[in-house]
Amino acid sequence: MRNMHKFLLKTKPLYFFITTSVIGYIISHLITRFFYYLTERFIADDNTYTNLDSLTIGKTIVLTTISPFIETILFQYVPIFVIWVAIERRFSFKNHYLAIFFSAFLFGLAHYVYSFYYFIASFIIGVYFGYIAIVSQVLREQKINMIFSVFIVHSFINLMAIIVYYL
Numbered sequence: 001m002r003n004m005h006k007f008l009l010k011t012k013p014l015y016f017f018i019t020t021s022v023i024g025y026i027i028s029h030l031i032t033r034f035f036y037y038l039t040e041r042f043i044a045d046d047n048t049y050t051n052l053d054s055l056t057i058g059k060t061i062v063l064t065t066i067s068p069f070i071e072t073i074l075f076q077y078v079p080i081f082v083i084w085v086a087i088e089r090r091f092s093f094k095n096h097y098l099a100i101f102f103s104a105f106l107f108g109l110a111h112y113v114y115s116f117y118y119f120i121a122s123f124i125i126g127v128y129f130g131y132i133a134i135v136s137q138v139l140r141e142q143k144i145n146m147i148f149s150v151f152i153v154h155s156f157i158n159l160m161a162i163i164v165y166y167l
Helices: 002-010 013-039 046-053 057-091 096-110 116-138 146-166
Strands: none
Touching: 002 013, 002 116, 013 116, 013 146, 057 096, 057 116, 057 146, 096 116, 116 146
């Protein structure tokens, strides 16, 4: 894990996006499979997948661009910076974990409408998104934007979920 962290801190932006996207998809896929194994059903309720049966270009655009962008702003950027800045400025204390877990909790809560298992899965992937946001902030000198990096990974995961669903 430490080696991966060091790799991400030293990598070029293109490799950063590719690596974090592939790792994000693997995490998402493993979580989905784990809950499917436990419950013998997908983590979201049947209505979610019924809605995908009538997938259109418009829905695909929303699921792969608009939703990830809005969720990145609402559930990674705002909570992480509000907590991070508030804690650092008030207490001179750097604690990225609190910001990441709060962000992940909000992300999971937003996805709770699908099911409890979806909340747990979204929380776990939200922790990963928070980690990417923090690493991106550290790498801002290399022109890696926090919002853009989380958005790219989130979009890739959603796109792969759509592709896998239809295969």
